[in-house]
Amino acid sequence: MDNIELLHKILLFRGCSKEDIELLAGLFQERQVKPGTTIFTEKMPAEALYIIKSGQVRITTVAGEGEEVGLLLLGPTDFFGEIALIQESSRAVTARAETAADILLLTRKDFQALIDLDPRVAAKITLAIARLLAMRVKAYGNKLRDLLLS
Numbered sequence: 001m002d003n004i005e006l007l008h009k010i011l012l013f014r015g016c017s018k019e020d021i022e023l024l025a026g027l028f029q030e031r032q033v034k035p036g037t038t039i040f041t042e043k044m045p046a047e048a049l050y051i052i053k054s055g056q057v058r059i060t061t062v063a064g065e066g067e068e069v070g071l072l073l074l075g076p077t078d079f080f081g082e083i084a085l086i087q088e089s090s091r092a093v094t095a096r097a098e099t100a101a102d103i104l105l106l107t108r109k110d111f112q113a114l115i116d117l118d119p120r121v122a123a124k125i126t127l128a129i130a131r132l133l134a135m136r137v138k139a140y141g142n143k144l145r146d147l148l149l150s
Helices: 003-008 018-025 108-117 119-149
Strands: 029-033 038-040 048-054 057-063 067-074 094-097 101-107
Touching: 003 018, 003 048, 018 108, 018 119, 101 108, 108 119
Parallel strands: none
Antiparallel strands: 029 101, 038 094, 048 101, 057 067, 057 094
């Protein structure tokens, strides 16, 4: 699958036209990652959105006495790190390649360039990120409420 086909499948880019996707594809960098390679760790500066083209990436966090706990195992067409596009912050989790992986990344710097180049496309992506975050807050809020009430 080429990068344009891949981007068409990504939730964050639904609502983008073929031309929008072609513009976006030119902003992404492609990386090959070996198994066991750490993509980023907790507390590192958040600087990019990542999309998995092939392979698997495990998302973990440190809990308790420094024990690493697996949260998610992501595969092709999954993405992570999207908050980095809209907010300068540090990572809340660690991302590590479980297998050899091809990943695409869009840096905050390149996303900022997109804002200047085509604010309409950047606004669509920002709105998609906001919707995704709202869904997560609602889902995790419900889980937290259920835990507190049980």
